[in-house]
Amino acid sequence: MPADACRADCVLEARRVSKYFGDFAALKEVSLRAGPGEAILVYGPNGAGKTTLLRIMAGLSRPSRGEVLFSGKSILRESGQAKSAIGFVSHATFLYSGLTARENLHLAGKLFDVRNLEPRIETMLEMFSLQDHSRKPVRALSRGLQQRVTLARAFLHQPRWLILDEPFTGLDAAASSHLESLLRNLRREGKGLIFSTHQFSQGSSIALRLVALERGRVRYDGPPEKTPSGEAAAMV
Amino acid sequence: MRSLSLIGTLLAKDIRIEWRQRETVASVCVFGLLVVLIFDFGFRPAGEESLRLLPGLLWIAFAFSGILSFNRSFEAERENACLEGLYLAPVDPGLIYLAKLLANLLFLGIAESVIVLATAVWYNFSFLPSFKWFVLIVFLGTFGYAAVGATFAAVSANTRMREVMLPVLQFPVVFPLFVASVEATSRALRGDYSPEMLGWIKLLAGFAVIFTVVSYLLFEYVMGE
Numbered sequence: 091m092p093a094d095a096c097r098a099d100c101v102l103e104a105r106r107v108s109k110y111f112g113d114f115a116a117l118k119e120v121s122l123r124a125g126p127g128e129a130i131l132v133y134g135p136n137g138a139g140k141t142t143l144l145r146i147m148a149g150l151s152r153p154s155r156g157e158v159l160f161s162g163k164s165i166l167r168e169s170g171q172a173k174s175a176i177g178f179v180s181h182a183t184f185l186y187s188g189l190t191a192r193e194n195l196h197l198a199g200k201l202f203d204v205r206n207l208e209p210r211i212e213t214m215l216e217m218f219s220l221q222d223h224s225r226k227p228v229r230a231l232s233r234g235l236q237q238r239v240t241l242a243r244a245f246l247h248q249p250r251w252l253i254l255d256e257p258f259t260g261l262d263a264a265a266s267s268h269l270e271s272l273l274r275n276l277r278r279e280g281k282g283l284i285f286s287t288h289q290f291s292q293g294s295s296i297a298l299r300l301v302a303l304e305r306g307r308v309r310y311d312g313p314p315e316k317t318p319s320g321e322a323a324a325m326v
Numbered sequence: 327m328r329s330l331s332l333i334g335t336l337l338a339k340d341i342r343i344e345w346r347q348r349e350t351v352a353s354v355c356v357f358g359l360l361v362v363l364i365f366d367f368g369f370r371p372a373g374e375e376s377l378r379l380l381p382g383l384l385w386i387a388f389a390f391s392g393i394l395s396f397n398r399s400f401e402a403e404r405e406n407a408c409l410e411g412l413y414l415a416p417v418d419p420g421l422i423y424l425a426k427l428l429a430n431l432l433f434l435g436i437a438e439s440v441i442v443l444a445t446a447v448w449y450n451f452s453f454l455p456s457f458k459w460f461v462l463i464v465f466l467g468t469f470g471y472a473a474v475g476a477t478f479a480a481v482s483a484n485t486r487m488r489e490v491m492l493p494v495l496q497f498p499v500v501f502p503l504f505v506a507s508v509e510a511t512s513r514a515l516r517g518d519y520s521p522e523m524l525g526w527i528k529l530l531a532g533f534a535v536i537f538t539v540v541s542y543l544l545f546e547y548v549m550g551e
Contacts, residue, residue, distance in 0.1 A: 173416040184411025201415035
């Protein structure tokens with residue numbers, strides 16, 4: 091199912107999700123319901139479970155208990171529709187270092203069945219200021235440029251949901267500011283955003299909703315401006 | 327049609343990466359040639375003895391070269407978690423497996439051609455009288471081996487001791503394949519095109535089909551967490 095077919099019912103929901111690595115509980119009974127147009131900042135200290143939650147929401151990791159639903163269907167059982175509708179940025183870049191930035195985007199475009207792929211790749215290269223670096227192998231690019239290619243890869247198939255784990259990593263000030271404005275625009279386009287960052291002020295300027303995690307549990311879920319005084323700072 | 331196009335895209339990706347780096351085929355060829363060379367110095371086979379030892383020698387070289395090839399072929403997928411990147415795409419994981427199988431078949435096939443050529447020259451042995459049968463047996467044996475190898479290489483790709491893990495996981499499964507391959511090759515090189523040889527060839531074909539189908543169906547679970 092193409093991403094465009096996903097409209098108002100495009101709800102992403104984690105229901106009482108727990109994740110165990112051996113005896114260690116990375117997530118404990120976390121529930122999170124997110125609708126189109128929402129921008130959610132997942133915030134918390136190292137080891138709080140942010141990455142685990144985002145990977146589970148993206149369908150990349152299987153919860154030990156609970157389930158993730160996309161449009162009311164299990165993201166694991168009905169994965170095709172969800173995968174088309176989600177763009178994910180992880181700590182890893184998902185880029186083949188032996189291919190150029192353009193070739194990586196071309197490969198991703200084919201896998202996601204992007205129509206008018208070549209013009210779309212040009213748009214992405216322009217959007218992330220990668221035109222001058224598009225024919226270089228990824229291994230020759232700096233970490234910041236690789237992150238831009240990773241973001242371009244996630245935006246390429248025009249997903250209805252973007253799940254971004256530390257998307258500002260490695261970006262310079264200009265690229266970081268550009269990404270901020272791109273993420274704010276998503277809301278106007280009716281797209282959903284769930285992201286994590288350690289820069290609270292930057293994250294809360296984009297997000298309408300803050301989900302604060304601590305030791306695998308949700309400690310706060312609400313507007314960022316209503317966060318209890320000093321709470322956010324205390325968490326990092 | 328989209329499935330074929332996706333397999334082609336993924337195969338082209340593997341070939342492009344290999345063409346630029348030339349790591350897998352080169353190292354596999356060198357390794358295979360080394361086995362052939364050491365064997366010659368160790369046993370000095372001649373005449374009838376060559377005929378008796380060659381099938382085993384060839385399949386030892388193919389087996390060890392295969393391990394190297396399968397490990398190398400998932401190196402690019404492991405780096406930057408590219409296998410996870412593929413898993414995120416709305417693509418049947420079975421197609422990713424088939425593309426990987428074909429890539430391994432191609433790379434291993436090139437290495438095997440070099441090994442066979444070197445063996446023919448080194449041991450002054452002509453494969454021509456039974457060439458058609460020999461090619462069929464090597465193709466089926468390699469196909470079955472790559473069918474298992476691509477799956478287990480994906481399983482071991484994210485383990486810490488993957489170079490050790492792959493042969494440990496794989497060899498018990500492919501042991502019958504190697505028995506059938508050596509038996510069939512031995513008979514073909516002797517010109518013994520008997521029903522027993524056809525029986526071994528049928529076993530190779532069955533093994534290749536069964537493991538390709540099973541791996542195709544299970545690859546989703548291999549790729550997933």
